[in-house]
Amino acid sequence: MSYFVRNLRRFAGELLEDPARVPAKVSTALKVKLKSGLEEALGASAVGDRLAARYRGRGLVLMFHEIHDDVEGNLRMGCSPEQLRRVLAALKSEGRDIVTPDEALARLADPQAKEFAVLTFDDGYRDNRIRALPILEEFGAPMTMFVPTGMVTREVYAWWLGLRALLQRHDEVEIEPMARRFRLADAPSRNAALRQITLWIGTDRIRAEALKPTFDRHGLSLPELVAEVAMDERELKDFATHPLVTIGGHTTSHTFLAGLDDAAAYKDIADNKVYLESLLGGEVRHFAYPYGTEGACGEREAAYVLAAGFATGFTTRSGQLFPAHLATSSLLPREDAGFAYMTPAQMGSRLNGMRRALVTHFADPVAGLR
Numbered sequence: 001m002s003y004f005v006r007n008l009r010r011f012a013g014e015l016l017e018d019p020a021r022v023p024a025k026v027s028t029a030l031k032v033k034l035k036s037g038l039e040e041a042l043g044a045s046a047v048g049d050r051l052a053a054r055y056r057g058r059g060l061v062l063m064f065h066e067i068h069d070d071v072e073g074n075l076r077m078g079c080s081p082e083q084l085r086r087v088l089a090a091l092k093s094e095g096r097d098i099v100t101p102d103e104a105l106a107r108l109a110d111p112q113a114k115e116f117a118v119l120t121f122d123d124g125y126r127d128n129r130i131r132a133l134p135i136l137e138e139f140g141a142p143m144t145m146f147v148p149t150g151m152v153t154r155e156v157y158a159w160w161l162g163l164r165a166l167l168q169r170h171d172e173v174e175i176e177p178m179a180r181r182f183r184l185a186d187a188p189s190r191n192a193a194l195r196q197i198t199l200w201i202g203t204d205r206i207r208a209e210a211l212k213p214t215f216d217r218h219g220l221s222l223p224e225l226v227a228e229v230a231m232d233e234r235e236l237k238d239f240a241t242h243p244l245v246t247i248g249g250h251t252t253s254h255t256f257l258a259g260l261d262d263a264a265a266y267k268d269i270a271d272n273k274v275y276l277e278s279l280l281g282g283e284v285r286h287f288a289y290p291y292g293t294e295g296a297c298g299e300r301e302a303a304y305v306l307a308a309g310f311a312t313g314f315t316t317r318s319g320q321l322f323p324a325h326l327a328t329s330s331l332l333p334r335e336d337a338g339f340a341y342m343t344p345a346q347m348g349s350r351l352n353g354m355r356r357a358l359v360t361h362f363a364d365p366v367a368g369l370r
């Protein structure tokens with residue numbers, strides 16, 4: 001077994017690492033295919049568990065966004081209640097307790113503590129209360145919701161909601177800053193367009209802002225779109241009193257923090273804490289970066305999160321939680337579990353740690369800046 005495991009690991013590592021083996025143009029597509037193939041083959045298998053053993057930490061943080069009954073119609077910007085239920089059932093059958101972020105920190109410091117998972121929901125969507133909370137209540141599972149000030153006050157530049165509405169409501173759309181025209185005949189073409197435009201934006205604030213004239217031209221009001229889906233102050237205050245709910249920070253403006261100068265980046269983080277604490281009348285100790293990739297937040301942002309008084313900062317770097325993370329608590333990894341449909345193997349690869357192994361080409365199991 002160990003011979004097989006060693007060689008498969010080397011083979012996978014080399015193929016994923018060495019783009020010179022395939023022409024540059026196909027290498028990215030091939031790597032993606034290879035990774036998802038490996039994930040499918042190994043995500044929920046004994047071999048996968050063995051390969052990923054190093055990557056299995058003491059805890060696992062999962063990220064959700066919207067919860068939709070119609071996932072396709074909402075362009076896969078959330079997952080179904082059934083998926084949340086499947087995740088909860090899988091965590092339960094693995095014997096992991098679902099805990100709050102404070103309990104997670106305590107368990108990381110205690111070698112005897114049981115394995116755990118933390119469930120996080122970003123952005124303050126109203127459907128979290130309607131569709132997620134009843135399921136969480138059934139399982140007695142706590143949840144942490146990371147809320148940007150601007151979602152509650154409707155002042156956020158929610159380009160992702162504008163983009164979804166634009167693609168849902170038209171059969172053909174021109175995205176001028178991209179110099180692209182998209183024909184939108186059905187759900188798959190709308191989904192494909194959303195992925196391409198989102199990929200084009202990447203972590204570039206200027207590109208996201210360049211969509212404004214397109215939204216205006218189509219008469220889309222972002223504050224109205226935000227009000228349709230996000231909790232307001234009264235709803236959030238009420239939601240926060242639920243015994244299973246912890247509210248965390250998610251910046252004021254929900255922008256790519258790396259694109260802001262020092263003072264603006266710090267202010268965007270710190271003001272959100274002040275806002276939430278005065279609205280909710282209690283300490284807000286935990287934080288998630290609005291975009292948690294390497295390009296969107298790094299060392300500077302991690303220092304600001306601690307300086308603002310938060311105990312944790314959750315990124316979207318892939319990986320599980322290890323005791324070593326107590327020293328880098330403002331760069332904690334999270335695995336996404338809430339966009340579109342997850343196959344059993346994709347879920348398995350998050351649970352056993354294989355996902356980080358594949359994403360990082362078998363790099364350090366303890367995620368931080370990378």
Ligand SMILES: [Zn+2]
Pocket residue numbers: 122123250254289290291
């Ligand atoms: Zn967010």
